[in-house]
Amino acid sequence: MGSAGHRVLVAGVGAAVLSLLRRRLPIPVLIVVCGLMSWLGGFFALQIVAGWSAGRRIVGFSRALVAFTGAYIAYAVGSVLIARAEDSRLTLMMSLVLPLVFRAMVVIPGLVSRYWSQRQTLLHALQERNAQLLWESRMVAGQARLMERQRIAQDMHDSLGHQLALIAVHTGALEVDPELTGRQREAVGVLRNASVTAMHELREVVGILRDGVEAPSAPVVDETGRAARGTAGIESLTDAARAAGNMVELRCTGEARPLAPAADHAAYRIVQEALTNAYKHAPGASIGVELRYEPDSFVVEIVSGTATVGKGEVVSGGQGLTGLRERARLVGGMVHAGVVDGGGFQVAGVLPYGTGEAAPVAAPAGDLPRQSYGSAGAYGPPAMDWSAPGRTAAMGELDASRRRSRAGGVGLGCAIAAGTLLLVVAAVVAGLFFLVDSVDEGMIDQDEYQRVKIGESEEGVRDRLPGGDTVFISGLSGKGPKEPEGSECLVLMSSEISDSFESEPVFRFCFRDGKLIEKKSYEVKR
Incomplete structure (x- = not known):
């Protein structure tokens, strides 16, 4: 205020240039601003910005100490020289409170900025370390889960595989026994086909448990050459049920449309599980299987009547319907099971025509194998991604804590700013009291x-x-x-x-x- 035009121009241009250079040259800018502040009052507010930038960008405590000490010396020398040159009592008086002003305008912003920067750096390092530990812990858990799956697969192969092989051998030998009637030989053939099919399915399940990769998507065929474990294999299920002495009727309505492999396999499993339940819980009852190709979805419905013969002891795991519901959910469908009027039981599934599941991804070379839980059934928890994106996903789980930390940092910054403002106000009040007392003395x-x-x-x-x-x-x-x-x-x-x-x-x-x-x-x- 009241300065010549060239001083105003120099102050404005100098402040702009120094503001642009403060990030690249924090130490020289800090010293120059503090040294010229006495001659160019327009640099007064620029001190705060220069102190903040220097405190954040100067690496090392010793360098920061030297920089701020040099700035204070330049500040003090400039104030004393201008006071002597102008013989100004006010300027000389202000030079006496110079340490307090320098601390409030330069040192405190620098310390706050330095603390904030170091805190953010430490916080980010801790978050990355936590993400790394989380990713490594998941890798260890995945390895343990993989080893357990391999153990289960080995037990299934050694126990069930042996028993099914014995059944297949004995039924094959019994089938060619000349003393059997045609009806008995046909029943034995059904048992042998069932045991062979069970062997194939056991081998598929063991492969999934051992390798974590689902079976190839190519259609699997049974011994007659017909497609199995899909809608095309449902007819073979009903034929086998009739051969075993059950009354099974198969109806198909609507224009046939191809289903996604996962949904196609789910339809087969729904019919298979429903027929198995009917054999166990309602022996001798009539069974109706209906396949409906509706415009928006595929519907499979199995209705069994009441039992017509005495119910013997059956072995049931109690997890069949639960597994069907989970399988249908994985492909975007649903399964309903319940009692119908007349005492029968109904199992109905609604499945989409779309893909409904993510295709399994091959594990990268040298990495741990991925786990894939898709149409083959939910054999465990969701797969862990061992690749770099999986690590990124693990780090993404810390976003909530980062946001909370950011909010806490903003609150801390506001508290420090408020404390700095209070200190400056206290300094101004103390200076006013000092001025009043000095005026009274003269x-x-x-x-x-x-x-x-x-x-x-x-x-x-x-x-x-x-x-x-x-x-x-x-x-x-x-x-x-x-x-x-x-x-x-x-x-x-x-x-x-x-x-x-x-x-x-x-x-x-x-x-x-x-x-x-x-x-x-x-x-x-x-």
């Missing part, structure tokens, strides 16, 4: 000047007047009328305001031999 009014009489004792006059121990009166002595020879004079400011901004009204009291010999009132140019 100022009197006109009435008090008039009450002092020439000839009074020096001790009495000095007791009534301020001591003049303040920076406000520095530079006033020797600028007025010539002092009496051999006297000692006390110059005080007047409480009255001069008509001219460039002059200061003062009072002078001169003492010699312990008495007041002269008093004068005049104006001194600033």
